Amino acid sequence: MANYTEKPKKKRTSASRDIAVDKLDFYTEPHNSHKKQDKIKGRPKSGLQRFCYAAFPQAEDSGGEKMRKIVLIAAIIVFVVTIGILIWQLASMGADKDTNSQIADIAGVPSDDLVNVNPDYDPFNTSTGSSVSPEEEEEIDVTPLTNTPIYPNWTDLKATNPDVRGWVKITGTSVNNVVVQSDDNEYYLTHNLYDEYSISGTVFSNSNNRWDGTDENIILYGHNMMSGEFFAHVTHYVPNDASREPLAFYKVHPTVMLATPNGGCETYKIFAGVLANTQEEYGDVFDYAHKTSFSGRDDFNNFIINIMDRSWFFTDVDITYGDQLLTLSTCCWPLGKSIDTRWVLFARKVRPGESETVDVTVAERNYNPRLFDYYYSMIGGYWTGESTWDRSKLLSY
DSSP states (O other), X not given: OOOOSHHHHHHHHHHHHHHXXXXXXXXXXXHHHHHHHHTSTTOOOSHHHHHHHHHSOOTTSOHHHHHHHHHHHHHHHHHHHHHHHHHHHHHHHHHHHHHHHHHHHHHTOOOOOOOSOOTTOOTTOSOOOOOOOGGGSSOOOOOOOOOOOOOOOHXXXXXXXXXXXXXXXXXXXSOEEEEEOOSSSSGGGSBOTXXXXXSSOOOEEOTXXXXXXXXSEEEEEOOBOTTSOBTXXXXXXXXXXXXXXXXXXXXXXXXXXXXXXXXXXXXXXXEEEEEEEOOGGGSOOOOOTTOSSOSSHHHHHHHXXXXXXXXXXXXXXXXXXXXXXXXXXXXXXXXXXXXOEEEEEEEEEOXXXXXXOOOGGGOEEOSOOOOOHHHHHHHXXXXXXXXXXXXXXXXXX
């Protein structure tokens, strides 16, 4: 009888060898093919060469492909430049914050701990609803802070820069800055106390202010910095309509201190906050920035009326012709960076013999301030044309 047991074994051995050969061919053939392709004349060899070949226009590319690559390269360049500028700005702001600390040390005016300051507060971007968030269930403490008079080291400050005119401070905030003045209103937008270029600049006064005790309105300008420095906290006086206490920031910080070399330290009571348009193409322009003096009682009264019609809040502070005013102005962009608007605080100096205390309990939100055409077109609403503030507070009217 024939023996068939060995034949299947032989066939299986042959098949196994065939499969092994097939596997070898399967894995090695692409490798050999790749080597042949690499030998093609002009083919990029390295990863960098291949990237350049794919990213940059080549002679054999079609017109559409060349344009696509050009657009891609432009986008990459813009992205890299933007990131570089952002990094530089953040580094510059950090350096400016250190500079402010150095100046405060020179002046001998220490910084305060921040009180009732929400670093994430976004002015003009709050809900007008009446709902109360869980964080606000507890009663908000709106007790006004008590000022400690400041007496800067004027000798060292003026030795550092003869343009020094004063020192402004709002207790419990980051507003704690030297005040300088130049022959124009541009230089200190981009220079610090040391006359060095600075993205943050420094706080400066209107070039028309005299600083001899006769100014009727001292106007100060400061940048609204993302770092919270300079006049960033001035914008926190914008009422927070998402809070159960929209005027909580004002109520805690109702006054400003201004110290001068010859006038000591004076306190000013804040009485209004205004969103001012500066461009005629967007509607009504409130020209507060040139009003350092008044031609008489009527001129003063009209200026105060224009302020109060535009104010986002009303206070218990009265005003009369002869009061010295203090104006704090900073950039604010509720309608976008292309719309050049300002948030402006107005205060008046405490009169001789008058208490510095402010009754903040009677302060109220004004929901119908006088604004400008573009604001109404974007946000809605309109101004009725009627003043809603108590004109008896203007004693000289």
